[in-house]
Amino acid sequence: MAGRIIGPSEFQLEKLPHYLTMQLRVVDAAGQMVAEGRDIQRIWERLGVRPAPFRELPDSDWTRSGLVAWPIGLPGGELSESIQLSRGGIALPAFPTLIDRGDAGDLRLLVARDEAARRLRRGLRRLFALANRVAVEEQVAWLPGRQSWHETLATRVRPERLDAQLGDLIVDRAFLAGRPWPRTESAFRDRLRYGRACLEAAVIDVVHAVTPLVEAYDALRRAFAMFSPERPPDAARDVALQLDRLLARDFLTETPWEWLQQFPRYFRAARERLERVGTHAARDREATKELERLWLRYEERRTRDRSRGRFDPELETYRWLLEEYRVSLFAQTIGTAVTISPRRLERQWERVAGPSRRELASGSPTSE
Numbered sequence: 001m002a003g004r005i006i007g008p009s010e011f012q013l014e015k016l017p018h019y020l021t022m023q024l025r026v027v028d029a030a031g032q033m034v035a036e037g038r039d040i041q042r043i044w045e046r047l048g049v050r051p052a053p054f055r056e057l058p059d060s061d062w063t064r065s066g067l068v069a070w071p072i073g074l075p076g077g078e079l080s081e082s083i084q085l086s087r088g089g090i091a092l093p094a095f096p097t098l099i100d101r102g103d104a105g106d107l108r109l110l111v112a113r114d115e116a117a118r119r120l121r122r123g124l125r126r127l128f129a130l131a132n133r134v135a136v137e138e139q140v141a142w143l144p145g146r147q148s149w150h151e152t153l154a155t156r157v158r159p160e161r162l163d164a165q166l167g168d169l170i171v172d173r174a175f176l177a178g179r180p181w182p183r184t185e186s187a188f189r190d191r192l193r194y195g196r197a198c199l200e201a202a203v204i205d206v207v208h209a210v211t212p213l214v215e216a217y218d219a220l221r222r223a224f225a226m227f228s229p230e231r232p233p234d235a236a237r238d239v240a241l242q243l244d245r246l247l248a249r250d251f252l253t254e255t256p257w258e259w260l261q262q263f264p265r266y267f268r269a270a271r272e273r274l275e276r277v278g279t280h281a282a283r284d285r286e287a288t289k290e291l292e293r294l295w296l297r298y299e300e301r302r303t304r305d306r307s308r309g310r311f312d313p314e315l316e317t318y319r320w321l322l323e324e325y326r327v328s329l330f331a332q333t334i335g336t337a338v339t340i341s342p343r344r345l346e347r348q349w350e351r352v353a354g355p356s357r358r359e360l361a362s363g364s365p366t367s368e
Helices: 040-047 115-133 134-141 148-152 159-175 184-196 198-225 233-246 263-279 281-307 313-330 342-350 356-360
Strands: 026-027 033-037 064-067 082-086 090-100 105-108
Touching: 026 040, 033 040, 033 184, 040 159, 040 184, 040 281, 064 198, 105 115, 115 134, 115 159, 115 184, 134 148, 134 159, 134 198, 148 198, 159 184, 159 198, 159 342, 233 263, 233 281, 263 281, 313 342
Parallel strands: none
Antiparallel strands: 026 033, 064 105, 082 090, 090 105
């Protein structure tokens, strides 16, 4: 066992002796204790707190709702990456962000850096979309192939919802992709001008990504329709689950761009699997069981993180490496976008960090 790396996921916290678990104390604004214990879930229940999709810190300077333009009068004149609050004499790190509400944005303070960054991209995208609503709607209406996309994806997403995703994706590519995100009003205005000049290029990006995606999905649909009932049903069920996960709600905007571009290959690999499974039934079943185990581990961690209002970029990477591993198992001739193996997956799993290391890590978010 010497030299073996022990990852955070290998510790079985439920088996720790009582005295080794952290004693938690909740204090009010005056520093008076209102609850204590070692089980955070029970403390939440005692205080009548329901965990939210993201955890906020209330502060009047950083709480505004219904924003349709850049928030004026921010403390210090900018949307800081992080600030420090004092609560009951305790210094708390907090991370300003913008929350996308669909028709507006909200200014909030979150307790987790990674979650704040993820929400900020969505919130900025909403403000840019509102500032360019007519132009973006026109670009979506003129997208070549849009009608066929509606028809092919009709069982997955309603046409109006697909159009909304396409608009948001165009905005994301034009105003946010590959550049540091604006944190001041002047930077936001500069980005508005820059992004408007990039709208046509963004439309081309989206067409080049979505057209092969829809075509490959359509070919996979047809392969499903021709799938013989006499062939192993486990493969068909697994591919159906895969499609549900890939084409989940808002998949065009929720999937990182670099992985969205891989969807045609994922669909081609799934089709090849269905076409060849009859001659590799036993191997397919074993590979399916292995993937189910790995996916369950991912799902359990993601569910736990969501219940605590956390987002882990390393877990997100693990999710897409699983998709690459699936290709290597069932359709090697299709090829993978990255080198993948069980060892690579385990190394990535070890990088799925504990909350303190994730949330306090520094760095300015910028992403494709």
